Amino acid sequence: MNPLLNKEPVRRAEKAIKAFxxxxxxxxxxxxxxxxxxxxxxxxxxxxxIVKSLLFKTEDNFILCLVSGDKRCSLNKLKNIFNFKDVSMAHPDEVKKITGYTIGGVSPVGHLNKLKIYIDNNLERFTTIFAAAGHPNCVFKIDFKQLTVLTDGEKKDITE
Structure with missing residues (x-):
């Protein structure tokens, strides 16, 4: 068995994925x-x-955006859609504290804190997508509809 599968963040992601x-x-x-x-x-x-899991800080909270690997999340669209005054990328320390994962391994599920999740509708173009599973060397394969259900994510046009 691969030793990466024994790492706590990977086990946490796997537990959420397998429960689904x-x-x-x-x-x-x-x-x-x-x-x-x-x-x-x-x-x-x-x-x-490839699903990029990006954590953003708003005035009073954090949101997770799941974005297609060939797109950029638009801060202006996030501000307009959600009526935020201020939105910025979360600091690496905040990402670790809020999700329990380090950047490069942030899974769409298994977070330490409950997060509102928004999914880039561009991911629907692909039959199969891949998302991080708690470590930069671990991923899982899923389809768009399953990802939406798994994460309880809301589909939005959030990229530029």
């Missing part, structure tokens, strides 16, 4: 999938099929 669908598997990559491009190269898929 016992057929979903964690894939351990030899090379890092810290960036969407790294993950796409390692998996041999389109970079757009």
């Amino acid at each position: 669908n016992s057929n979903l598997e964690i894939i351990c990559l030899e090379k890092t999938a810290r960036t969407a491009q790294d993950a796409a190269t390692a998996l041999g898929c389109n970079v757009g099929a």
Whole structure:
């Protein structure tokens, strides 16, 4: 068994994923999938099929945006859609504290704190998508509809 599967953040992500669908598997990559491009190269898929889990800080809260690997999350769209005055990328320390994951391994599920999740509708272009599973070398494969149900995420046009 791959030692990465014993790491607490990976176990936490796997528990949430398996509770949803016992057929979903964690894939351990030899090379890092810290960036969407790294993950796409390692998996041999389109970079757009990689789910980037991005934590944003708002005036009084944090939100998680799941964005297609070939897109950029739009701060202006987030501000307009949700009527936020201020939105910024969360600091790496905040990401670790709020989600329990380090940047590059932030899973869409299994967070330490309850988060409102928004999903980039561009991810619907792909039959299969891949999301981080608690470590930069661990991902899981899922389809868009399942990801929406798994995360209780809300579909939005949040990219530029």
